[in-house]
Amino acid sequence: MPKKKDYFETYRVEPTYKDPVTLKRFVTSRGKIVAPEKSGLTAKNQRKLARHIKYARYLALLPYNSYQVEKLGQSSSA
Numbered sequence: 001m002p003k004k005k006d007y008f009e010t011y012r013v014e015p016t017y018k019d020p021v022t023l024k025r026f027v028t029s030r031g032k033i034v035a036p037e038k039s040g041l042t043a044k045n046q047r048k049l050a051r052h053i054k055y056a057r058y059l060a061l062l063p064y065n066s067y068q069v070e071k072l073g074q075s076s077s078a
Contacts, residue, residue: 004040015049017056020026024062027053053064 007025008015015023026034026041033053036046050074056062 006040006042006070007044008041008046015045015052017059017061019062020056023049023053023056027062027066029066033064045051 003071013022017023017060025041026039028034033050036043053062057064
């Protein structure tokens with residue numbers, strides 16, 4: 001299996017918390033940061049990415065978890 005290329009080196013951009021669309025590419029549906037083996041990022045860019053994802057979460061630009069929380073108070077009348 002060929003090794004994936006680093007997204008940030010390919011497009012010559014830096015990971016930044018101001019671009020949540022790009023950051024979402026590296027977050028699973030459960031809200032976990034994707035491992036470097038799957039993303040193909042270098043160690044340096046993986047550290048930068050993790051730092052910016054965590055800061056974007058802190059600023060509420062990205063959710064901590066992506067799955068829907070069931071609405072409380074809904075019950076079936078049985």
